[in-house]
Amino acid sequence: MFVGNWDHTHRYLLDAERFIRRKGLTKLYKSRKVRLLHHSYTYLRLFHETTSLAHDSIDQCRQPSSSADETAEVDQDEPSFRLGAWNCGLEKxxxxxxxxxxxxNDLHxxxxxxxxxxLYHDVAGIPESFLNLLSQVVRLGNEIDISSRSPEPTSLSWGHFSxxxxxxxxxxxxxxxSPQELVQQDEALEAHQLLNVIDGTLDNKMxxxxxxxxxxxxxxxxxIEASMLQSKVEQVRDCLVRCNQGHGATAGHDFGMVWPGFIAACEALDPELQHSFTTWFDGAAARSGLQTFSVxxxxxxxxxExxxxxxxxxxxWRDFIGKEGRRLFYT
Incomplete structure (x- = not known):
């Protein structure tokens, strides 16, 4: 994922998960080091799933691995990130x-x-509540994809979807x-950041x-059409630019910012706005040395184009990879 060997990313993620489920989740006591490893996997896997097409992900999950123990379960939760039974009661x-x-043990x-x-804030500077919502969007989106492709009735009725x-x-x-998500995990939080947490103000990265x-x-x-999303696209661009201006505070999390940059950039319509994203990608690639930004x-x-x-x-971008048979940087 980091060096650009994206054709094999999904297979290696599944191999890593087999290893974690056999050697990690089976431990009665999980040390902080083990938990950090599991959190790192979940973080990478979840963002990988956001740029995968549901049917491709399912097909690859069913394929046997060439390097992992074939008797191990791929994912006891659901390899294709499907909706949970509580989805209609999500707020509760x-x-x-x-x-x-x-x-x-909730690996997905x-x-x-x-x-x-x-420990997601420790791993990537992102609170778990954000990743929880992202996981639910991926799952609902996958249900839509599966129901549109399958000739058989699915559990996703119109009422359930709505x-x-x-x-x-x-x-x-x-x-x-929540303040607990940010403060409890980071005792070195600076005074102005702590005040932002207390009064509910999100920093540029958040x-x-x-x-x-x-x-x-x-x-x-x-x-919905990209033309209806331009104000949000501009807000992402502005936040990314401000992150660069205060680069010292976010230097350790450059890789995590490729996702908001990519999601927003693909919807940019104005040439000037597109150019600002191009400039940001180039700068992030130069600072981090990660090919992911260039891709x-x-x-x-x-x-x-x-x-x-x-x-x-x-x-x-989903239309693009669907018609071109392309793989995205996370897949």
Whole structure:
């Protein structure tokens, strides 16, 4: 994923998961080091799933691995990231608290309940509540893809979809990380950052992620046209630029910012706005040395070109990889 060998990323992620389930989740006591490893896997796998097509992900999950133990379970939760039984009661579930066993073993964040001892903020500077919502968007989007491709009736009725989508939209709109998620995990939080947490103000990184999640939701679930998302696209761009200006505070998390940059850039319509994303990708690639930023820029530029050729503002990166048979930087 980091060096650009994307054709094999999914297979290696599944191999890593087999290893974690056999050697990690089976431990009665999981040390902080083990838990950090598991959190790192979940973080990478979840963002990988956001840029995968559901049917491709399912097919690859069913394929045997060439290097892992073939008798191991790929994923006891559901390899294709499907909806949980509580989806219609998502708001209530989000307010509940996971017990210790659920918290340390929920490798795919299938259960969206809160767990205050999560380490995602330590791993990637991202609170678990954000990743919970992202997981639910991926799952609902996959249900849509599967129901549209399968000739058989699925569990996703129109009423179920509408209720799930409205609930998820409301949760995303009003999302803010809790003070416990940020303060408890980071005793070195500076005074001004602590005040921001207390008064509910999101820093630039959190704002960029939040705006990008909103874009991703409306594109993935409702597939609305890019022209309706331009204000959010501009907000992501502005947040990314401000992150660069305060680069010292975010230097350790450059890789995590490729996702909001990519999600927003692909929807940019104005040439000047597109150029600002190109400049940001180039700068991030130079600072981090990660090829991922360059590949994300290349895909965004091809999406812009194809949208211009077809004069269709509804054309998305999902349309591009679906028609071209391309793989994204996370797949």
């Amino acid at each position: 579930k989000l307010s509940e608290v996971k017990d210790l066993e659920q918290g340390v 964040l299938k259960n969206p309940s809160r767990w205050d001892y999560s 209720s799930s989508a409205k609930t998820l939209e409301r949760c995303i709109t009003h999302w803010k990380p 704002q960029a992620l939040h705006h990008a999640l909103t874009i991703y939701f409306y594109r993935r679930i409702y597939d 994300a820029k290349e895909i965004a530029e091809q999406v812009w 194809r949208r211009q050729q077809q004069k269709d503002t509804s054309f998305s």
